[in-house]
Amino acid sequence: MLELALAAAHRAGALLHEGRPDDLGVAATKSSPVDVVTEMDVAADRLITGFLAEHRPDDTFLAEESGLSGATGDGTDPDTAGGSGVRWVIDPLDGTVNYLYGLPSWGVSIAAEYGGETVVGVVEVPSRGETFRAVLGHGAFLNAKPISCRPSPPLDEALVGTGFNYVRSRRTAQAEVARQLVPRLRDIRRSGSAALDLCDVAAGRLDGFYERGLNPWDYAAGELVAREAGALSGGRPGGPPDGDLTLVASPGVFTALQPLLDELGAWHD
Helix, strand or coil: CHHHHHHHHHHHHHHHHHHCCCCCCEEEECCCCCCEEEHHHHHHHHHHHHHHHHHCCCCEEEECCCEEEECCCCCCCHHHHCCCCEEEEEEEEECHHHHHHCCCCCEEEEEEEECCEEEEEEEEEHHHCEEEEEECCCCEEECCEEECCCCCCCHHHCEEEECCCCCHHHHHHHHHHHHHHHHHCCEEECCCCHHHHHHHHHCCCCCEEEECCCCHHHHHHHHHHHHHCCCEEECCCCCCCCCCCEEEECHHHHHHHHHHHHHHCCCCC
16 A cells, blocks of 8 residues: 555656646635635546556545545445545645645645554655655655654743634634744744644654644644554544644644643633
């Protein structure tokens, strides 16, 4: 599954990187008029799901653009569509707005789940020439090099990434949390791609990352890469990463940041 994920991510990354039209436009919107889909999102989604279905016809898919389906793409319930027990969780283009504007922070995210647990994660970042990958229990890698998260600094020396939702009311609430949080950190970064931010935690480029409102395809691959690099992950205290809150950080930063985010209400609007 790792080899298939790598091949699919590489093909989609090449399509997006080399095939981006100069007059790229918005094909549709998602959660709000500023949350866009381009024709290239759709093309990359079809490439990935088609490639994986060809090689693993009994698997199911959860993809940002094409939704939930069996390998035939017919919308069949995943519990009955395939007998393998494997589900692929795919974001064909994470950082669509960056891509639309010609900014480099975007990537292809592909994860494989088995029995409800993420076992393979790949994030391809063509603009950097980087491929992050992880297999459960086997560590995290950037290209061919093993990677690990940074040693945990005190929270007031931590560089933390975050993101903002495209729904205005939620974005406003997130900005208020960030306003209260930033004096307690070294600083906050916002790249526009959760998948890249999670991998940057794994590579030691960030001490942590949090965001409210992510979907499984936003974090499935990157969260595994970060955990395999030594980071901790979760949501609200005692809970897993989910749509209310996703937090990934080096262990010391995680332990300090999770209760603070809970106190600040980062898990609700």
